Every structure is written in C-alpha cells, then in structure tokens.
Amino acid sequence: MRVKIDASLDYALPGAADVLLAIEALAGDDQTIVAERLDVFGPATLSPVEGWDELGRRRWMNAGGQIRVEYEATVDVSRPSVQLTGMQVPPRRRLPAEVIPFLFPSRFCESDRLETFVMTRFGQLTGGDQVLAMVDWILANFAYVPGASTPETTATDSFLKRQGVCRDYAHVLISFARAAGIPARMVSAYAPGLQPPDFHAVAEVWLDGAWRLVDPARMSNENELVRICSGRDATDISFMTIFGMADMLSQSVAVSVLAPGSYS
Template sequence: MKFDVYASMLYTANSPGTLILNIHALRTPNQTVVSEMFTLEPYIKAEELVSIHGENRLVRFEVANPGEISIVYTARIDNAYKLVELGDVPETPVHQLPTDVLTYLNPSRYCQSDKLFRLANNMFGNIENPFQKVSTLVDWIYNNVQYLSGSTNSQTSAFDTVTEQAGVCRDFAHLGIALCRALTIPARYFTGYAYKLFPADFHACFEAYIGGEWILFDATRLAPLNSMVKIATGRDAADAAIANIFGDISFNAMQVNCTLADENFVPFYYLPGGTQGISYL
C-alpha cells in the first residue's frame, strides 16, 4: 500500500542552536521509501543520523543565525504489513526473549510499569493468551480514558494518565506500554504518520512482543491499524520525539498529512474476540 506523507514545521531561532528532527519515514524490510524530499529555508546543511538498531532516522542541523526556519518533508512510502494468527500463541517466558527485546520490559521515564504492577495483574493477569490480554487492556484504556486534546503536557506519564483518566495518543500509548510491561509482555512506543487520522497529526501507538512478532495496538482507535507509516520506535516518547531543540529556538507552527496513493484500501481494526494481530517490520 502506498502513502504520501507531508510535514511542515516553522521555528524561530532567537540565538544560535541545534535542531534534531525525527520526521523521516523509516526504511525497513516492509517499508520502502520510494521517494522523499527534505528542504530547509533558508538553506542550512543537514546531516542524517541513523540509530544503531534502525529505530529512527534523525536529521541534525545547526542554526547559526537568528531568524525563521521553515522545514518541509515529503515522501512516498510503499508499505506492507502482515496479519499474524495469535489465537493459540502462548506467552514467551523471559528466559526465551531475544536480548534486544529485554529492554522493553523495563520501566522507563513515561512508562512506570513498576507502579502499575498491582493494577495490571489484578485486572488482566488472569487472561492466559497474550494477544487477548493486550487486546483487553487496550479496550479498557479506550473505555476508561477520555481522549482530550490539551489535557496533558510533555511531563505526563502513564501513572498520571491512570489518575487523570484523560490524555492524547501519546498518553494512551504510554499507558498501554506500562500495563504490558507490568504483565511481563515487552512493549515499545511507535510514532508515525496515519492515513484517515483526524485531525491530521503525527500519531502515537504501541507494539507488544507476542509470538516472536511486534504486534501493533492503538488504544485511541483514531486510525485504521493498516494505515500507519512508521517514523520511529523506542522505550517511550523520549526515544522517539519528533524534535529535540538545543538553544533558544521557539516552535511556531506545524502541518502534517498522510494521503492514500493507492487504490482499494480496506480499513482494518481488531474485532472483539479476534485472534489476528497486525505486524509492521
């Protein structure tokens, strides 16, 4: 499935500084960047930084002079996913997990799974099948946490979201990750572009490691699960921030869009009692 993605961002530099952006679509075995263009106005030399394990593609540039900086990224992405049958898949014991997955069991800045251990196990610990366990906790988040724009900030954690019962996609993802980790299911943050997301924006959801696959979950239900273009993954939003600013640089405005460049798109969502999970590699 092909998608066209677009992001424009406007900053004002009040003094010299550095910007590191994380808005480029990932290149993976199942996600091909057919074409892309990244422009800076005024022109500034930028360098691409790819993380060691390929979790993100960063662009870093130094701002030498005060003034406005306009950033535009466009790309056509040829994306693929697979449906994985998980109805009879048992939970993977910790001693059998791959080394690179173990880090996604640990509490992190925004996902305090240690503080939510009792809650998670009291509510979901009796469900044996890991896919049904995660699906059930995702349903619980959807039904008990209100999606409310502007209700949280960059400091809000999963523990805060349980308490306040309100948040945005980032908070829904953090809570899902924390509950999974509390249940000894590795989980990681997923940020990307999403077709049919309204209002259009960067989107956050999460992946849980089940049956040897990273299975996608979105507790907001704001976009079809097969409409995602992956930008980055990480322990939480701190690892996959759209922008990191160093210096006196102010954010002014942003526009994001993801449109279909193919035909015959059929939206896919998990159904109650379903046993198929969706995986993006």
C-alpha cells in the first residue's frame, strides 16, 4: 500500500540552539520511499547525522528565531500480516549483538521494577503468546487519557496510574517484554487514520529472528505504519530534541493511505 505523509512544525527559538530532528521515514525491507521532501524555512541550517541510519535518519539543525520545518513523503509499505501466536525468542546467549541492549532497563522503561508482576501474571506463557497477553492486559486495565502524563512519566508511573497515551502504552509493553526476557524497543511512526493525527509511538519485539511491530494501544494497523526511528525508549525517538529553549507555535501531521488509482 502507498502512504502519503505531510508534517509541519512551527517553533520559535529565543536564542541559537542545536535541534536533533527525527521526522524522515526510514527505508527498509518492508517500506520503500517513493518520494520525499524536507524543507526548513527561517534562520536554520541542516546537516545529517552519519552512521545512525539503521535505527533512523536524524539531522542536526542549528537554528534561532522563528522556524518552520516541512516534511512530505510517499512511502510504499509492503509489510505482511504477522501472527505473534507461537513465535519464540531464542535464549539470551544466542541473540544477535545488536539486539542485546534492548533487554536492559532504560530511562523510561524500568523493566527491573516490574519483573515480579510480569512473572506472576504472564510467566506461564512464552514468546509471542506472552506479548499478546501483555497487550490484552494493558488494554483491559489502562485508560487512554490525553494529558495524563508528562515528558518525565516512566513506565512504572503509568503502570501505577493505569492511564496514559501511546507513548506510555508503548513504554509499559516494552518494560513487560524486557522483564520477561524478550528484547523490545520503541518506534516512532506515521500512522494512517490516527485520531487525533500526530506522531505515533509503538513497540517492536524480537521474535523468531526479527523485529515485530506491535501497537499496544491498538490505535493503528501495524501493516500500515511507516517507521521513522527506533530506540530504547522515548529518549531516543523524539521527533525533535531541542538543546536549548523553544516554543511550539503550531504542529500538524497528516497521514493517509492512497487508493491504487490515485498513485502518481
């Protein structure tokens, strides 16, 4: 399927600041970039971050004053449906080296604090069946409440409050999975049909030798998602990390699936 993306960010920076942008779609085996355009208007310069492409394309932006960032892309997504049921995770000692870091606790995913609950509640299951049970539990016990969390809210905070937004749902699932010995990471994505439209946060778990997308909030179809970047938690996948001060003036994200007859 072909997905059309339009994103715009308007910010005011009172002084010069370095900004790390992560808003460009990531090319991969299951998503191909057909066309794209990234423009910055205002007093700013862009430079790519080299050597980080596997986890996402990021750019440094040095800016000051009022700036506008516009990103447009057309992406073909060819991701087959995957049933997690029956999938397994290998013994830790057989994991690829690049996967091992996603077993560890991180800033927002304190999996070590949730091990007792995970083993008690999900310990009778393994692999994909365990992940699906975790998602079901989150959906049954959490309320999706915009504004219920802050940029400092961790998975443990969300677990105790039983509410949050997509970021928090993903943090909790990632923490549960890591506590059970399943490598898990966070993914920022463009999601067609997301309400309200915005950047979306989901999870990936390492099962049967590959990363498998999972939306624990069930707000998107994993087969339609366009990955932007991935990392340990929200720290790594922020669409805009500002080393300085900034005020958001406006922000919009529009993502849609194009009908085959409308391809251009």
